[in-house]
Amino acid sequence: MPLGSSTPPPYESDDGGRAAPRARTRPLYRQVRHLLLESLRRGEWMPGTAIPSETELAVRFQVSQGTVRKAIDELASENLLVRRQGKGTFVATHQEPRAQYRFLRLLPDDGTPAATSSRFLECCPQRASAQLADRLGLRTGAPLMYVRRVLLFGDWPRVLDDIWLPAGPFGGLSAERLAQYKGPLYGLFESEFGVRMIRAVEELRAVPSTAEDSAALQVAMGTPLLRVDRVSYTYGDRAIEFRRGHCVTNDCHYWNRLA
Amino acid sequence: MPLGSSTPPPYESDDGGRAAPRARTRPLYRQVRHLLLESLRRGEWMPGTAIPSETELAVRFQVSQGTVRKAIDELASENLLVRRQGKGTFVATHQEPRAQYRFLRLLPDDGTPAATSSRFLECCPQRASAQLADRLGLRTGAPLMYVRRVLLFGDWPRVLDDIWLPAGPFGGLSAERLAQYKGPLYGLFESEFGVRMIRAVEELRAVPSTAEDSAALQVAMGTPLLRVDRVSYTYGDRAIEFRRGHCVTNDCHYWNRLA
DNA sequence: CAGTGGTCTAGACCACGTG
DNA sequence: ACGTGGTCTAGACCACTGC
Numbered sequence: 001m002p003l004g005s006s007t008p009p010p011y012e013s014d015d016g017g018r019a020a021p022r023a024r025t026r027p028l029y030r031q032v033r034h035l036l037l038e039s040l041r042r043g044e045w046m047p048g049t050a051i052p053s054e055t056e057l058a059v060r061f062q063v064s065q066g067t068v069r070k071a072i073d074e075l076a077s078e079n080l081l082v083r084r085q086g087k088g089t090f091v092a093t094h095q096e097p098r099a100q101y102r103f104l105r106l107l108p109d110d111g112t113p114a115a116t117s118s119r120f121l122e123c124c125p126q127r128a129s130a131q132l133a134d135r136l137g138l139r140t141g142a143p144l145m146y147v148r149r150v151l152l153f154g155d156w157p158r159v160l161d162d163i164w165l166p167a168g169p170f171g172g173l174s175a176e177r178l179a180q181y182k183g184p185l186y187g188l189f190e191s192e193f194g195v196r197m198i199r200a201v202e203e204l205r206a207v208p209s210t211a212e213d214s215a216a217l218q219v220a221m222g223t224p225l226l227r228v229d230r231v232s233y234t235y236g237d238r239a240i241e242f243r244r245g246h247c248v249t250n251d252c253h254y255w256n257r258l259a
Numbered sequence: 260m261p262l263g264s265s266t267p268p269p270y271e272s273d274d275g276g277r278a279a280p281r282a283r284t285r286p287l288y289r290q291v292r293h294l295l296l297e298s299l300r301r302g303e304w305m306p307g308t309a310i311p312s313e314t315e316l317a318v319r320f321q322v323s324q325g326t327v328r329k330a331i332d333e334l335a336s337e338n339l340l341v342r343r344q345g346k347g348t349f350v351a352t353h354q355e356p357r358a359q360y361r362f363l364r365l366l367p368d369d370g371t372p373a374a375t376s377s378r379f380l381e382c383c384p385q386r387a388s389a390q391l392a393d394r395l396g397l398r399t400g401a402p403l404m405y406v407r408r409v410l411l412f413g414d415w416p417r418v419l420d421d422i423w424l425p426a427g428p429f430g431g432l433s434a435e436r437l438a439q440y441k442g443p444l445y446g447l448f449e450s451e452f453g454v455r456m457i458r459a460v461e462e463l464r465a466v467p468s469t470a471e472d473s474a475a476l477q478v479a480m481g482t483p484l485l486r487v488d489r490v491s492y493t494y495g496d497r498a499i500e501f502r503r504g505h506c507v508t509n510d511c512h513y514w515n516r517l518a
Numbered sequence: 519c520a521g522t523g524g525t526c527t528a529g530a531c532c533a534c535g536t537g
Numbered sequence: 538a539c540g541t542g543g544t545c546t547a548g549a550c551c552a553c554t555g556c
Contacts, residue, residue: 027525053541064527069542077336078518085542086534103517199518205508206465206483224465224483230517249464256515258362258489259337259458286544312522323546328523344523345553 032061033071040080040091041235047093047190051081054089080198094186094197103186103200106159106226108252114154118185121216122148123175125167132164135231135242143167147178150216151245153252160216160246169195169240186232195240200232204254213246226254291320291330299339299350300494306352306449310340313348339457353445353456362445362459365418365485367511373413377444380475381407382434384426391423394490394501402426406437409475410504412511419475419505428454428499445491454499459491463513472505485513 036051045051054072058065072089075081079102082090092099108114126146133140144164151159163185165173170193181188186197209223217225225246232241247254295310304310313331317324331348334340338361341349351358367373385405392399403423410418422444424432429452440447445456468482476484484505491500506513 029525050541055541066528067526070525072542083542084535086536086540088541105515105517199516202515202517204463204485204513204515206485206506207508208483222481224467226463226465226485247465249466254463256461256463257458258364258461288544314522325547326545329544331523342523343554345521345555347522347554 028063029067029070029074032057032063032068033074035061036071036075037080037235043194045091047091047196048095050088050090078198092198094184094190100184103197104184105254105256106247106249106252107255108153110251117152118149118178119152119157120147120149120175120178122146123173123178126164128164132242136164136166136239138166143171145170145173147173149178156251157217158248158252160213161243162245163241163243165241169193189240196234197232197240198234200230203229205229207246209246217246217248219248223248225249228254287322288326288329288333291316291322291327292333294320295330295334296339296494302453304350306350306455307354309347309349337457353443353449359443362456363443364513364515365506365508365511366514367412369510376411377408377437378411378416379406379408379434379437381405382432382437385423387423391501395423395425395498397425402430404429404432406432408437415510416476417507417511419472420502421504422500422502424500428452448499455493456491456499457493459489462488464488466505468505476505476507478507482507484508487513 036057039045039051051057052060054065054068057068061068072081072083076083076089079092079099082092084090094100104116124146126144128136128138128140128142128144130140132138132144133142136142136144138144143166145167147161147163147165149161149163150157151161170189172193177192178188181192189195189197205227206224207227209217209219209221209225211221213219213225214221214223219225226249228243228245228247230241230243230245231239232243234240295316298304298310310316311319313324313327316327320327331340331342335342335348338351338358341351343349353359363375383405385403387395387397387399387401387403389399391397391403392401395401395403397403402425404426406420406422406424408420408422409416410420429448431452436451437447440451448454448456464486465483466486468476468478468480468484470480472478472484473480473482478484485508487502487504487506489500489502489504490498491502493499
């Protein structure tokens with residue numbers, strides 16, 4: 001049954017309450033976008049794999065290809081999907097080198113980044129303080145996993161990260177799995193725990209180095225450090241990580257583009 | 260004459276070199292986008308005013324309305340144009356409050372920003388050092404205007420900005436005009452000097468407060484400050500400003516969204 | 519009511535990747 | 538040769554704005 005000029009849109013049809021001033025129906029492509037997001041959230045398509053073609057999706061949702069296209073356009077512009085001409089549309093993944101530097105904004109001053117590596121100092125269960133619970137959208141005392149690591153540029157320690165994760169999805173985390181895994185942490189979250197990080201909000205400050213910072217980063221006490229607080233989210237605005245990084249910025253910097 | 264299926268695209272036509280492997284023609288909507296950018300750069304439409312309607316532009320460029328639409332979509336997503344349903348498409352301006360906080364990323368910790376104000380300390384000609392020249396894409400020794408100001412949140416000084424501008428467009432700048440102007444600096448650049456800032460790149464570091472910083476910001480010497488280096492650009496990737504800010508981050512923070 | 523941008527459709531052809 | 542996404546067109550109708 002063809003839709004279009006003479007038939008009403010297939011979703012969120014008109015009736016229901018008679019004269020009730022119903023909420024205006026969202027555009028079709030927004031509804032399609034929502035359905036795609038639901039499928040992503042449910043894990044119907046795994047990171048790195050192709051989703052159905054535009055024509056297939058058009059049939060499934062009973063809309064035109066152009067409408068599916070517009071929905072996918074939005075998701076691609078948010079880096080949730082990746083289009084590849086001639087091949088298909090793929091679920092974005094933290095495994096591709098392409099996605100690496102979207103969330104690693106600290107760069108050496110001299111151009112290209114040296115090889116980065118992690119050294120994990122700690123990994124243990126913890127209870128959420130009121131502040132942590134607030135940031136993660138949990139109750140005070142909720143079970144968390146706590147991780148401490150140092151990030152090195154070449155051989156030099158440059159970031160000391162304290163990371164808190166909800167124990168729900170991340171209960172199985174251990175020092176061994178962390179040490180064993182190569183690649184970015186978000187890649188591990190995605191492939192080992194089925195939690196895909198899609199966006200984050202950061203707050204930056206300059207703070208003096210504490211004794212702990214100084215020991216881990218090999219700088220004098222009181223040295224100004226860049227403190228980066230980050231809350232990461234997965235599908236549906238669900239917080240999945242709070243991270244506090246202390247960064248040495250003598251030979252590197254945090255870069256940002258404003259547009 | 261209708262274009263489309265049986266006729267070649269109107270721009271960048273096919274011929275020229277016979278079998279020469281000509282550079283592949285850019286998509287039509289990209290060419291339209293380029294033409295629109297040229298008109299913006301030339302000042303054909305001033306900030307805050309409406310550009311011609313999509314149908315008008317389609318006639319002017321001899322393409323379909325959909326193609327114009329796609330070009331405008333891109334420029335709108337880059338915040339160069341602003342669509343307003345029922346009214347038209349407008350050239351973005353730094354005057355609207357909407358654009359204010361795109362380039363002011365330092366916020367008080369307690370939610371909404373108090374009234375910000377500027378106090379100008381200096382405004383004088385200067386010659387470009389090698390480093391400044393490099394950042395601004397000028398020759399060493401090129402004439403610049405130098406401005407120093409303090410930005411206050413409520414009554415408290417929070418940012419000390421050193422700003423360098425090419426004397427070409429900004430030769431007429433003076434302490435009086437700065438003091439007299441109300442609103443964001445980029446608004447002044449746009450309305451008084453015809454230079455519209457459209458994007459910027461920043462590098463952030465933590466540094467100890469110097470004597471000068473401390474005097475202007477009323478903090479102890481050595482206090483960690485957030486140093487923000489910014490190069491701003493106008494149409495055509497032309498640098499129009501280098502700015503170095505030193506920010507107190509005890510009761511405020513630099514925020515950023517990663518996606 | 520006329521004009522603007524916003525949505526939706528349908529169909530053609532192109533460019534790319536794979537078999 | 539085939540299927541994918543990418544471009545381009547044409548035309549319909551909707552939603553908002555302002556006269």
